[in-house]
Amino acid sequence: MTTTIESPPDTAKAPQRSASSLVDAVFRAREISIAGALVLLILGTYLANPLFLSDQGVKDLLLNASILVLLAVGQSAVVITRNIDLSVGSVVGLSAFACGKFVAGTDHGVLTVMLLGIAIGVVCGLVSGALVSFGRVPALVVTLGMLYIIQGIDYWWAQGEQISASDVPDAVLGLGSGSLLGVPYLPLISLVLLAATAYFLRSYRSGRELYAIGSSPEAARLAGIPIRRRVLAAYAFSGAVAGFAGALWLARFGTVVADNAHGWELTVVSAVVVGGVAITGGTGTVWGAALGALLLTTIGSVLVVLKVDSFWQGAITGALLLLAISVDRIVNLRMTAALRKRSARHDHGA
Amino acid sequence: MNQSAPDPAPVLALKGVSKSFGAVRALQDVSLQLFPGEAHALAGENGAGKSTLIKALAGVHRPDSGEVLLDGEPVVFHGPADARDAGIAVIYQEPTLFPDLSIAENIFMGRQPRRALGRIDRKAVHATTAGLMRRLGVDLSPDRPARGLSIADQQIVEIAKALSFDARVLIMDEPTAALTGSETARLFSVVQTLRAEGAAVLFISHRLDEIFELCQRVTTLRDGRWISSEPLEELTEDDLVRRMVGRDLDDLYPKQEAEVGEVALSVHRLTREGVFRDVSFDVRRGEIVALAGLVGAGRTEVAQAVFGVDRADAGEVKVGGTVLRPGSPTAAMAAGLALVPEDRRQRGLVMDLSIERNIGLTGLDEVRKRGLVSRALEHDRAADWAVRLQLKYNRLADSVGVLSGGNQQKVVLAKWLATGPAVLIVDEPTRGIDVGTKAEVHRLLSSLAADGLAVLMISSDLPEVIGMADRVLVMHEGRLVAEIPRASATEESVMAAATGRNERAAA
Numbered sequence: 001m002t003t004t005i006e007s008p009p010d011t012a013k014a015p016q017r018s019a020s021s022l023v024d025a026v027f028r029a030r031e032i033s034i035a036g037a038l039v040l041l042i043l044g045t046y047l048a049n050p051l052f053l054s055d056q057g058v059k060d061l062l063l064n065a066s067i068l069v070l071l072a073v074g075q076s077a078v079v080i081t082r083n084i085d086l087s088v089g090s091v092v093g094l095s096a097f098a099c100g101k102f103v104a105g106t107d108h109g110v111l112t113v114m115l116l117g118i119a120i121g122v123v124c125g126l127v128s129g130a131l132v133s134f135g136r137v138p139a140l141v142v143t144l145g146m147l148y149i150i151q152g153i154d155y156w157w158a159q160g161e162q163i164s165a166s167d168v169p170d171a172v173l174g175l176g177s178g179s180l181l182g183v184p185y186l187p188l189i190s191l192v193l194l195a196a197t198a199y200f201l202r203s204y205r206s207g208r209e210l211y212a213i214g215s216s217p218e219a220a221r222l223a224g225i226p227i228r229r230r231v232l233a234a235y236a237f238s239g240a241v242a243g244f245a246g247a248l249w250l251a252r253f254g255t256v257v258a259d260n261a262h263g264w265e266l267t268v269v270s271a272v273v274v275g276g277v278a279i280t281g282g283t284g285t286v287w288g289a290a291l292g293a294l295l296l297t298t299i300g301s302v303l304v305v306l307k308v309d310s311f312w313q314g315a316i317t318g319a320l321l322l323l324a325i326s327v328d329r330i331v332n333l334r335m336t337a338a339l340r341k342r343s344a345r346h347d348h349g350a
Numbered sequence: 351m352n353q354s355a356p357d358p359a360p361v362l363a364l365k366g367v368s369k370s371f372g373a374v375r376a377l378q379d380v381s382l383q384l385f386p387g388e389a390h391a392l393a394g395e396n397g398a399g400k401s402t403l404i405k406a407l408a409g410v411h412r413p414d415s416g417e418v419l420l421d422g423e424p425v426v427f428h429g430p431a432d433a434r435d436a437g438i439a440v441i442y443q444e445p446t447l448f449p450d451l452s453i454a455e456n457i458f459m460g461r462q463p464r465r466a467l468g469r470i471d472r473k474a475v476h477a478t479t480a481g482l483m484r485r486l487g488v489d490l491s492p493d494r495p496a497r498g499l500s501i502a503d504q505q506i507v508e509i510a511k512a513l514s515f516d517a518r519v520l521i522m523d524e525p526t527a528a529l530t531g532s533e534t535a536r537l538f539s540v541v542q543t544l545r546a547e548g549a550a551v552l553f554i555s556h557r558l559d560e561i562f563e564l565c566q567r568v569t570t571l572r573d574g575r576w577i578s579s580e581p582l583e584e585l586t587e588d589d590l591v592r593r594m595v596g597r598d599l600d601d602l603y604p605k606q607e608a609e610v611g612e613v614a615l616s617v618h619r620l621t622r623e624g625v626f627r628d629v630s631f632d633v634r635r636g637e638i639v640a641l642a643g644l645v646g647a648g649r650t651e652v653a654q655a656v657f658g659v660d661r662a663d664a665g666e667v668k669v670g671g672t673v674l675r676p677g678s679p680t681a682a683m684a685a686g687l688a689l690v691p692e693d694r695r696q697r698g699l700v701m702d703l704s705i706e707r708n709i710g711l712t713g714l715d716e717v718r719k720r721g722l723v724s725r726a727l728e729h730d731r732a733a734d735w736a737v738r739l740q741l742k743y744n745r746l747a748d749s750v751g752v753l754s755g756g757n758q759q760k761v762v763l764a765k766w767l768a769t770g771p772a773v774l775i776v777d778e779p780t781r782g783i784d785v786g787t788k789a790e791v792h793r794l795l796s797s798l799a800a801d802g803l804a805v806l807m808i809s810s811d812l813p814e815v816i817g818m819a820d821r822v823l824v825m826h827e828g829r830l831v832a833e834i835p836r837a838s839a840t841e842e843s844v845m846a847a848a849t850g851r852n853e854r855a856a857a
Contacts (some may be wrong), residue, residue: 039810121449185465203469203470203472204468204470205460205461205462205464205468205470208455208459208462208470209453209459209460211448211450211451212448212459212460214449214450215448215449215450215451216446216448216449217447219446219447219448220448222408222410222430222432222440222442222458223430223431223447223459223460224409224429224430224432224434224460225431225459225460239781278450282448282449282450282451283450335497335498336497336498337498338497339494339495339496339497339498339499
């Protein structure tokens, strides 16, 4: 008792700093190590083939990553709440095809097309979200079902039809190919959305509540958090982002068929998990998820440049995923033990 | 301080409240008044409706009929947030925190102070939390995640939460069940401070001494009905128990004299690095030996090592004269050891399985017919044990999750007794169990010992240790520091050893 009164600043500060810095360090370490891996990968490939970092090479790299980064940001919001959205790949496909069908042969503006894409995505997200939050059906099953339903609708609608770039208005294609001060629009758009989402998740009550729900649904309920509304919102957001990504897909490639972005949902989830968003919810940042997406895309591009068979990409993604999950598990156990020791020590002091 | 008659205006009250879940009538016409500045105990056996009553006050359940009155005005809580906004804070037996989030976020989740544009004012959150921790006299960093906090510290976080919104009513559901003596004292002093500041406290505990120590009035429930509300001054513990169970308890600790036989379990210099060291003791047939000590002294760990769940680094365990293969629960079971673990929900039972299947789990070999588990044999075996242990259940095919805590404990006991053990290790056999069932468990242990079973009982409940044990072994920080025979075992002598105030006393 007496010691705490006599020397409050020092004794109080020391354990504080160490406990919080430990946690900070762990999270930063994840992002730094991914960034480090990225740098090494890019540097190594550059040494093997200098063309990899030519103006066009960098541009391609960024363009390829943009859509995956967007989807990873949307997916993170859902995964943080201890849920998952497997329907995003098919939503991108549906949105891209619908937008293409809508603009083919017309001169609709960019904004209209983007809004249409977002609207399609929101509707899909709301259906999944409502089933998960109000219907209390496990997210894995709901979104897997949605994946097949949306894909089915897409195939039925497209009937093998293809929309080609010549049908798409130049204004729309311009968004996909244009750039600002040499940086293509697409990565800029992704960056803005990424930064805004990161800020929201960090600095707004409803953002923090998503983490709370994922960390302990029971505690969230007792804290009076409107869980169902928040989860629904997370799905709507993920859907909106996927729909938006679909519209951007059209702008980027011009040519769309029914099964665009087929199978992307698993790549997105992998990116998110590799990036440090725990599949069990409650931790991780969208910055990490975006880095994860960037890493996976870069690996894909590197394999092309190094002329490695593309089937290796899947194996490498899988290995990274297992590595990430193992690291999460180990760090989690170690950190719990360290924190426990720390509280034991301070109990002794008190 | 002399507590005068309570202020005439109750801050929170229930009037004629009823609540049913399906066919189960959890509360029937229950009334309760909480006055500012009083600590009010809520007493009753498990299943008497205490939890439902708390949840009605906390906005988790809506009463089917009757009213909740706040400052004399009827209110309807649509959810926990409404109750919180009305100044009602609830601390549950096992605090529910967000393990991944910081202590500060845990305290302010959903109501963080905000600055312009609705952004969270992180600095204010941090500073206020630091202030609350100082006020509570604990050294916890606001930025530390809740993961890994001890139960006592988790409760401190909950109390800080209550302080942060100037709770007028603090409801505590068995807060001391997992606390050590000093932690309980710290909790009680915080509660006294809050009470002095005019907060009303509703306190639930199975430990009667705590009720008498902390509270001024008590309301008793039985079978979902209101029995009485009265000042504690005029009551004795026996009176209170009688109101709770509706009959006289012949004896809470029915210790039978048993003939002590040969050594059944012998533990020699058992050591697990960093957890416990050099632990040696014997348990004889017919004996109940209590293993006492503070939470974290290493008692459960010793039991796990004896049973082979954890590997010991050194030492040996003998059952009936043969040395056990270390680290093998199968070998321990074959030699006649049985371990009833502390956490029955996590380790003792498979909550989703039926009563009969749970009881059958330890003896799948015996309920086998032509290589397959026979449901009929399993059922018969379970029915037999259910009768012997006076299990209260609806059907044996019901999942154990629907049973009350006391009956779940009986199922765990049945599951292990069915193996016909020579040595039974029970870890906190009556934690969170109501008085009536507790006496039954005690009677059961006592008669098992009388039949020649050797019982090693880990318990933090001192009256239970004193009342039931033939000998008391006391652990302190991983060492066995005292062995006290029944004749000289008192709460004082056991506590003194458990807190390390004397070295190895009489052998």
